[in-house]
Amino acid sequence: MNIGQASDRSGVSAKMIRYYESVGLLPSAARRPNGYRDYGDQEVAVLQFVRRTRDLGFSLDEVSTLLALWSNKKRPSRDVKRMAERHIADLEHRISEMRTVMRTLRDLAKTCHGDERSDCPILDDFAAPKTSITQRRKK
Amino acid sequence: MNIGQASDRSGVSAKMIRYYESVGLLPSAARRPNGYRDYGDQEVAVLQFVRRTRDLGFSLDEVSTLLALWSNKKRPSRDVKRMAERHIADLEHRISEMRTVMRTLRDLAKTCHGDERSDCPILDDFAAPKTSITQRRKK
DNA sequence: TGTTGACCTTCCCATTGTGGGAAGGTGCAG
């Protein structure tokens, strides 16, 4: 089948399918005499796997690793579970950072009238933060 | 003062200061006869404002708007509060998406032995998801 | 047969925000 069909069935855009191939995430697709890429059910299954893991937030690098684990029938399930757990921990970390920011913004918003008046503690804080959230350096 | 000093005092890298200037987030810095950029306390204050708002996760576009609000003494505080609240809502949204993913991954990880055995429900799900989280299309 | 429209191909560009590094000028201290 053509790339358009493979795209429809997998939910991965044709653009991305070509890109994944170009960066080596996917093997080079078979070609028809006219130069068109040719896909079978096997390839579509791989694309769906990629789509699914991308939707779950894994990076292309991680997806690449997961694909390798998937095709290696003998790998211990521990390896897979570890990847999942690392990703969960990563999400937890990011969420906790975002919550800290939310807390700060909520506190600031609470003290701001939010009406016609022009004085605004939010901007005052942005200009000269009292609470030292900002102190955390980038890694 | 030179850009290096301004960088140290504001916590914004020299590289980024130049970049912010180049994209119009900041006005062109004054120049010394030798071509070096010249900064005063005023400019450093602006840089700190940028640093702070960036740390809170505002995009450069939003920072630009916030800078305008900051310098416009007559704007209603409502405008500022609205920006803060929109950002909070955005964070809430992203967090909720991430939590959905976490829930899925936790469920999957729970069913995976995570030992020497090779059978792994996580990969099985990636290949053919039962729970239709993935069904949410991108926007 | 010829045309039209829906495909496909590759190639380049833009995004967002940051860093790395080269090649060259400047300024101060020893």
Added chain:
DNA sequence: CTGCACCTTCCCACAATGGGAAGGTCAACA
């Protein structure tokens, strides 16, 4: 005078995706 730490601009890279141009292919339809 030399060396070192600074400054300048310019280009490249990242991650992952989309837009779009220029051109080839194929099937259907008049």
